[in-house]
Amino acid sequence: MASCQRTPKPSAVAGSESGDPDGGLKPADKRKPAPNFTLKDASGAAVNLADYKGKVVLVNFWATWCGPCKVEIPWFVEFQDKFKERDFAVLGVSMDDDGWKSVKPYLADHKINYPVVIGNQLISDQYGSVDSLPTSFMVDRQGRIAAIHIGLAEKNEYQDEILKLLDDAKASVDSAARLVVAAVR
Amino acid sequence: MTLLLVLSSLLFAEIGLAQIGNVINFTPPRKLVVKPGGGADSALKVELRGGYHVNSNTPSDDYLIPLRLTWNPGSVEAAGTVFPKPEMHKYSFSQGPLSVYTGDFEIVTHFKAAAKAALGPATITGKLRYQACNDHMCLPPKTLDVKLDVEINP
Numbered sequence: 001m002a003s004c005q006r007t008p009k010p011s012a013v014a015g016s017e018s019g020d021p022d023g024g025l026k027p028a029d030k031r032k033p034a035p036n037f038t039l040k041d042a043s044g045a046a047v048n049l050a051d052y053k054g055k056v057v058l059v060n061f062w063a064t065w066c067g068p069c070k071v072e073i074p075w076f077v078e079f080q081d082k083f084k085e086r087d088f089a090v091l092g093v094s095m096d097d098d099g100w101k102s103v104k105p106y107l108a109d110h111k112i113n114y115p116v117v118i119g120n121q122l123i124s125d126q127y128g129s130v131d132s133l134p135t136s137f138m139v140d141r142q143g144r145i146a147a148i149h150i151g152l153a154e155k156n157e158y159q160d161e162i163l164k165l166l167d168d169a170k171a172s173v174d175s176a177a178r179l180v181v182a183a184v185r
Numbered sequence: 186m187t188l189l190l191v192l193s194s195l196l197f198a199e200i201g202l203a204q205i206g207n208v209i210n211f212t213p214p215r216k217l218v219v220k221p222g223g224g225a226d227s228a229l230k231v232e233l234r235g236g237y238h239v240n241s242n243t244p245s246d247d248y249l250i251p252l253r254l255t256w257n258p259g260s261v262e263a264a265g266t267v268f269p270k271p272e273m274h275k276y277s278f279s280q281g282p283l284s285v286y287t288g289d290f291e292i293v294t295h296f297k298a299a300a301k302a303a304l305g306p307a308t309i310t311g312k313l314r315y316q317a318c319n320d321h322m323c324l325p326p327k328t329l330d331v332k333l334d335v336e337i338n339p
Contacts (some may be wrong), residue, residue, distance in 0.1 A: 032194040034276045063323070063325070064316070065248055065249055065316055065323065065326070066216065066322075066323040067249075067276065067278045067279055067283070067318060067323065068278040068318070068321055068322055068323060069323070070278070080267045089317045095325065097325075097326065102248070106248065131325065132323070132324060133322060133323050133324075134322065150322065151321035151322035152277070152278055152322060154322040163204070
């Protein structure tokens with residue numbers, strides 16, 4: 001039964017298919033820039049993805065009518081809380097047709113500690129026609145898409161990717177610092 | 186804007202997110218033959234792709250989108266719709282069983298013709314709205330157009 005099958009991950013990002021030693025993460029030189037967007041959150045404040053450059057960002061497309069999405073949201077709340085001091089952030093993009101009418105009551109009922117914006121056809125198209133929910137994009141500190149998850153993923157899978165992206169960035173910074181020190185000497 | 190979309194298309198051509206399309210098909214209903222002042226039933230036979238479910242007309246949660254079949258006014262009037270008895274299924278993402286339909290099922294609408302209805306052929310249109318999921322993901326709600334040929338005979 002197809003109900004037991006997960007939508008196949010695009011081969012471009014599936015670690016096991018690409019031979020990527022970092023699991024679901026694409027090699028850094030194969031990552032594409034995440035399309036920028038500016039959308040308003042529930043308070044009316046503009047949320048611009050470009051403002052998050054330098055952070056690892058999990059962009060999660062979801063909807064209030066999507067059961068599997070609601071399994072992941074508490075994980076993202078936990079990640080936001082656990083890793084925010086390490087330059088990690090979650091951005092929720094709701095694809096509810098009726099926008100805030102459905103989403104605001106949902107946000108009021110659930111303690112979501114990260115910004116949620118209302119998506120539209122344009123952002124869906126920019127991100128490759130997001131049709132299945134949940135769909136999440138892991139964006140690295142350079143603003144590039146490092147992984148895509150279509151459908152309900154494993155919590156550990158997300159967490160491993162977040163930690164690897166945070167650590168990779170730290171390693172890059174350390175490496176750059178070593179080069180600077182060497183150059184000064 | 187067009188340039189932006191073209192660039193995005195090129196950007197994501199390599200990624201190729203899966204597009205599922207319609208997971209519901211239905212057989213166009215048989216012509217409804219009815220007398221002026223009389224009534225008749227019309228069955229819409231729905232086929233749902235294996236592994237998927239749609240919420241029933243009475244979903245388990247206020248946030249879920251119900252299955253709806255609505256008919257526009259025309260030569261006959263929809264006087265009631267009967268949905269099949271929902272199945273209660275527990276999915277990996279749900280805390281409890283959900284009220285859903287799977288596989289093949291029928292939705293029956295009872296139509297009435299006015300006593301002074303014009304004789305002859307006519308067509309009425311309707312909409313089938315559904316929202317489908319499988320065990321791991323959901324698809325956006327969709328609305329399909331439905332057409333019913335009607336013959337009003339004396």
